[in-house]
Amino acid sequence: MTAESIRPPRTVIGPIAWLRENLFSGPISSIITIVLGALLVWVAIQVGQWALTEARWNVVSNNLRLFLIGQYPADQAWRLWAAMAVLSVLAGASAGVHGLASRMLAVTLSAIQLLLAVLMLFSPIGITAVAAYAFNAAIVWVAMVAGFRGLVPRRPLGWAWIVSLPLTFYLVSGFAGTPLESISSNVWGGLLLTVLLAVVGIVLSFPLGVILALGRRSELPVLRILSTGYIELIRGVPLVTILFMADIILPLFLPGEWRLDRIARAMGGITLFSAAYVAENVRGGLQAIPSGQIEAAHALGLGGVQTNRYIVLPQALRAVIPANVGLFISLLKDTTLVTIIGLLELLGISRAVLAQSDSFGASLEVYVFIAAVFFVLSYAMSQASYRLERALGVGTR
Amino acid sequence: MPRFGLSIIGLVILALAVTACGDTPPPSSTAPGSSADATDAPDPTSGESAAPTDAPSGEGRLATVQDRGQLICGVNGSLPGFSFIDENGDTVGFDADFCRAVAAAVLGDSEAVEFRALSADQRGPALQTGEVDVLIRNTTWTVSRDTSWGIFAPTTFYDGQAIMVNTTQTDATSLAELDGATVCVQSGTTTELNLADAFRLANIELGEPAVFPEIDPTYQAYEENRCDAVTSDRSQLVARRTGFENPDDHIILDDVLSKEPLGPVVPIGDDQWFNVVKWVVFATIEAEEQGIDSTNVEETASSSENPIVQRFLGVTPEGSDPFESGLGLDADWVVDVIGQVGNYAEIYDRNLGPGTPFDLERGLNSLWSDGGLLYAPPYR
Numbered sequence: 001m002t003a004e005s006i007r008p009p010r011t012v013i014g015p016i017a018w019l020r021e022n023l024f025s026g027p028i029s030s031i032i033t034i035v036l037g038a039l040l041v042w043v044a045i046q047v048g049q050w051a052l053t054e055a056r057w058n059v060v061s062n063n064l065r066l067f068l069i070g071q072y073p074a075d076q077a078w079r080l081w082a083a084m085a086v087l088s089v090l091a092g093a094s095a096g097v098h099g100l101a102s103r104m105l106a107v108t109l110s111a112i113q114l115l116l117a118v119l120m121l122f123s124p125i126g127i128t129a130v131a132a133y134a135f136n137a138a139i140v141w142v143a144m145v146a147g148f149r150g151l152v153p154r155r156p157l158g159w160a161w162i163v164s165l166p167l168t169f170y171l172v173s174g175f176a177g178t179p180l181e182s183i184s185s186n187v188w189g190g191l192l193l194t195v196l197l198a199v200v201g202i203v204l205s206f207p208l209g210v211i212l213a214l215g216r217r218s219e220l221p222v223l224r225i226l227s228t229g230y231i232e233l234i235r236g237v238p239l240v241t242i243l244f245m246a247d248i249i250l251p252l253f254l255p256g257e258w259r260l261d262r263i264a265r266a267m268g269g270i271t272l273f274s275a276a277y278v279a280e281n282v283r284g285g286l287q288a289i290p291s292g293q294i295e296a297a298h299a300l301g302l303g304g305v306q307t308n309r310y311i312v313l314p315q316a317l318r319a320v321i322p323a324n325v326g327l328f329i330s331l332l333k334d335t336t337l338v339t340i341i342g343l344l345e346l347l348g349i350s351r352a353v354l355a356q357s358d359s360f361g362a363s364l365e366v367y368v369f370i371a372a373v374f375f376v377l378s379y380a381m382s383q384a385s386y387r388l389e390r391a392l393g394v395g396t397r
Numbered sequence: 398m399p400r401f402g403l404s405i406i407g408l409v410i411l412a413l414a415v416t417a418c419g420d421t422p423p424p425s426s427t428a429p430g431s432s433a434d435a436t437d438a439p440d441p442t443s444g445e446s447a448a449p450t451d452a453p454s455g456e457g458r459l460a461t462v463q464d465r466g467q468l469i470c471g472v473n474g475s476l477p478g479f480s481f482i483d484e485n486g487d488t489v490g491f492d493a494d495f496c497r498a499v500a501a502a503v504l505g506d507s508e509a510v511e512f513r514a515l516s517a518d519q520r521g522p523a524l525q526t527g528e529v530d531v532l533i534r535n536t537t538w539t540v541s542r543d544t545s546w547g548i549f550a551p552t553t554f555y556d557g558q559a560i561m562v563n564t565t566q567t568d569a570t571s572l573a574e575l576d577g578a579t580v581c582v583q584s585g586t587t588t589e590l591n592l593a594d595a596f597r598l599a600n601i602e603l604g605e606p607a608v609f610p611e612i613d614p615t616y617q618a619y620e621e622n623r624c625d626a627v628t629s630d631r632s633q634l635v636a637r638r639t640g641f642e643n644p645d646d647h648i649i650l651d652d653v654l655s656k657e658p659l660g661p662v663v664p665i666g667d668d669q670w671f672n673v674v675k676w677v678v679f680a681t682i683e684a685e686e687q688g689i690d691s692t693n694v695e696e697t698a699s700s701s702e703n704p705i706v707q708r709f710l711g712v713t714p715e716g717s718d719p720f721e722s723g724l725g726l727d728a729d730w731v732v733d734v735i736g737q738v739g740n741y742a743e744i745y746d747r748n749l750g751p752g753t754p755f756d757l758e759r760g761l762n763s764l765w766s767d768g769g770l771l772y773a774p775p776y777r
Contacts, residue, residue, distance in 0.1 A: 062484050071486040124484075186511055248519060251526040259528075262513075342514045344474065344482075352474050352514070354613060355481035357754040360640035361620075363613040 059362040060369045063353045064123035067369070068116070070189015070344050079180065080192065081132040083171040084113065085139065086164050092140040093157055096147020103144070104387040108380040110140035115376070172196075185263040189344035191373065193263070197335040197345065201270040202328045208271065209278025210317070214308065216283055227279070234276035239337055242269045247341040266338045274331050281323040285316030318392050325385035329378045346370050458663075458670040459503065459725050462530055467509050470496035471529035474514030477636050478749050478757075479535050479554075488512040491748040492533040495553055495661060495678070498738040499531055502677045502730045507737035521546045524664050531674055532662040537587070542662070550661040550675045551682075555761035555770055558591050558654035559631040561638065565646050567625050572599055572652040579604035579624040581615050591655040592628050616640075630657055632749065632757055639754045673724055679773040680731045683709060684740035686764055686773065691739040698732055709776045720777070741771065 023033040060067070069077060088109055095106035117133035120126075146152055172188075174180040188196065215227030234242070246269035247262060254260070260268075289312050297307040339348040350366045353359055359366070462468055472480035472492050480490040497507040515523055515534055523529045524547040535556075536542070538549045560580070562569055569575050572595060580603065582589050589608060596603045607624045609615040616637050619627035627634070631649065638644045661678065663671050684690065687706055689697050698710040706712075711728035713719040719728060727733075738744065749757045763769025 066482060066484070066486055071482065071488070074486065184511060186513060244518070248522040251528060252522065340516055340518070342474070342516045342519055344514055348474075348514070349482070352482040355475040355477045356483060357477055357636070357639070360477070360637065361613065361617065363611075363617075 055365050056362050057365060059353070059359045059365055061123045064119060065125050066349050066353055067190050067346065069192045070349050071187040072189065072192060073183065073187065076183060077129065078132070079171045079174070081129070081136065083168045084133070084136050086168060086171070088113070088136045088140045089143045090157070090161055090164055092143025093147040093152045094161075096144040096149075097152055097154055097157060101384065101388040101391045104384045106140050106144055108384060110137045112376070112380065113137040185261050188263065190349045191346055193343065193345040194332070194335050197267060197270060197338065198328075198332040200267045201274050201331050201335070204271040205274035205278050205331075206324070208275035210282050210313070212275060212279035213282035213286060216279065217286055231276045231279050234273055235280070239270070239273050239334055240340060242273050243337060243341050245269070262341070263343065266341060266343055270331065270335065274327065277327050278324060281320045281327060282316060284323065285320035286312060288319055289315055321385060321389055321392070325381060329381050332377060332381065333374060346373065457667045458527075458530060459673055462503055466504065467511050468496065468500040468503060469511045469513055469528070469530045470499070471513050471515045471520060471523050471532040471534050472496065473534045474512070476535055478632065478753070478755050480512070489748070491554065491744060492535060494738055494744045494748065495533050496531070498681060498734050498744075499661075499674055499677050501733040501737045502680070502726055503673060505727070505733050507733075524662060527664050530663070530670070535659045536662055538658045538660055547662040547664050548671050550663060550671065551678045552658040552660040552770075553678055554632070554659045556630045556632050556657035556659055558588055558628060558657060559634055560626050560628045560650045560652060560654070561634045561647050562626045562650065563619075563622065563647055566622055569626075569650070570648075571650055573601065575626060576601040577604045578626055579607050581607045581609065581619045581624040581627040583612055583615050583629070584608035584610055587655070588629055595652070595654045628654065632755070635757050636755045639756070669725060673726065676722075676724060677734060679776070680734055681739075681741040681744060682764070682771045682773040683776055684731070684735045685742045686766070689735055689740060690743055691736055694732055694735040698729070705776075722776070
């Protein structure tokens with residue numbers, strides 16, 4: 001046989017065939033393709049022209065520090081770098097030791113910090129910060145290789161994570177009378193505050209939601225009624241209302257000497273709100289477990305707690321990962337609502353920036369920028385969840 | 398299981414957050430609680446709890462602020478010229494400078510201020526709960542706010558709602574000629590209501606409504622000629638006009654749609670604190686009248702022979718008794734205010750006057766001797 005006869009027919013596979021199959025399969029299809037294609041190109045040109053020639057991106061780059069950390073004192077910013085460095089090392093080491101889902105986390109952390117470093121190159125923040133974040137991005141990989149080579153012991157790593165949370169908190173906020181001076185939460189802002197609100201909301205609402213879900217299915221009437229009542233009440237009220245309650249109404253009831261920090265109030269509101277939704281997601285997972293499994297567990301002599309701990313929850317929680325990640329992504333974006341109670345997270349600080357006389361009329365640039373930031377964060381979260389699902393075998397078992 | 402570990406840590410962190418943050422704004426005296434009560438109908442029990450507030454100095458909010466070493470000042474945080482965050486992360490502007498002036502008077506340090514950005518809905522409750530020591534957030538002085546939110550100190554800025562038109566689009570030179578015109582306006586503000594009132598009073602019809610939830614789109618729509626006119630406070634119109642492509646094409650009509658006196662507000666029920674804030678504002682005005690500014694205040698204090706100036710700056714001439722203002726502040730508090738922040742003219746020029754993008758005429762905000770409304774009672 002000659003070489004020609006082996007070659008696949010060009011019209012059946014390959015890019016041209018694909019085009020013909022999908023875009024130009026008939027006269028109507030061709031016309032639609034051409035019109036829509038022209039429209040797309042036109043929009044792309046318009047947007048590109050605006051982005052490259054008209055847009056005043058210097059409004060974003062000049063205020064980049066505000067967008068990232070708000071009014072957090074510039075001379076204390078190294079504490080944030082240090083906190084990020086701690087997390088980077090731990091994430092890298094975990095990725096090396098455990099792989100899979102935590103590898104995604106580490107890669108994301110590294111990529112985001114690298115992105116920050118590059119962004120800062122175009123701003124007046126200074127080369128030290130660029131170097132700090134580039135360093136952080138690099139040590140993720142160093143730690144990952146170390147973990148991969150078996151240089152990181154497993155058990156202490158778990159403890160290190162537990163210690164890292166209060167440590168990070170101490171680095172960020174400090175404490176009066178200690179080497180790191182206290183930094184009022186009033187000046188926390190920008191991306192820092194957005195991420196803090198989201199992380200605290202996610203970390204706290206998850207266990208609370210699981211407890212509520214178990215409570216709702218409990219056989220004790222008091223527990224069941226209280227949990228159901230809580231879930232239905234919170235789900236019947238918009239988040240904005242809860243934030244207003246937490247910020248405005250709550251202090252009116254508390255005695256004069258009681259002062260809850262306003263950021264703690266917002267965190268509390270977000271957590272309580274989100275927990276009700278987590279509870280309903282988890283309940284879906286709990287109900288998906290066949291009752292035969294629970295009966296079998298009882299037959300084996302496992303108690304109620306043990307059944308939940310070893311049989312029901314591991315399966316139920318794994319089944320609701322996609323739903324919960326979806327919830328947490330929307331929680332991340334819902335943090336922008338705290339703008340209405342005067343907190344300067346990413347959206348709030350951008351409104352403050354737009355009030356600078358140099359920024360008049362640059363709202364499109366600023367909003368495009370924060371939209372991009374939210375996209376990157378949400379996309380990273382959804383990717384991480386896919387990895388987690390695959391690692392845990394959701395949908396295959 | 399890591400998840401259970403996480404949950405425990407989470408709770409620990411929340412506890413930490415609550416306790417750590419609880420330290421930042423230290424417990425205030427009984428004043429806040431009682432002032433919250435004072436907004437309701439007065440009843441005997443709240444009278445009792447308010448008793449310590451009325452006690453002489455050492456008890457009220459002045460002592461609280463001095464113990465704390467920091468003034469908590471409620472501001473807008475995103476209003477051009479009045480309070481916004483500059484590229485260095487500092488809160489600056491006309492309102493912010495008056496916060497600094499109060500801090501300079503009370504604490505001797507104009508930087509000892511914690512600015513708290515408040516939304517329009519938050520500012521009333523923030524005063525009622527005593528969460529802020531003073532509210533300087535472009536708040537219009539009205540009778541209902543005076544009786545329910547807090548007490549208004551003297552007006553620092555006399556504003557008024559006005560209308561701006563594009564001369565290339567319309568020939569109108571007064572409100573009466575705007576019959577059927579489309580006016581861009583921000584929704585949910587008194588501005589929107591005042592506009593409707595003004596058109597009804599002038600017996601003319603409003604054209605298609607063009608309301609926008611945010612400030613920026615309002616002016617963008619106006620610039621794109623989607624409406625014939627735009628209305629807002631005069632100071633904002635002037636400020637925004639500077640950012641237009643052809644500022645000279647736009648004129649601000651002389652019609653005044655509303656009076657908007659903006660000034661500091663303090664929580665109800667603490668007369669001593671009210672007096673302090675009131676006289677800080679008067680001091681900036683008096684200093685301008687006396688020709689005292691941040692550059693010459695030290696020199697004037699040491700060399701002036703004028704008894705009015707000496708009393709004002711806390712200088713005791715030889716052979717006479719020291720003047721006692723009764724405010725509970727150091728005798729030379731005015732020197733701190735003027736030296737660190739400046740007199741009224743300096744504050745105005747720095748934020749709104751020539752040299753800023755706003756270049757606002759003083760107008761009503763001139764001294765009474767120049768035909769304005771600024772008038773400080775005698776300091777004696």
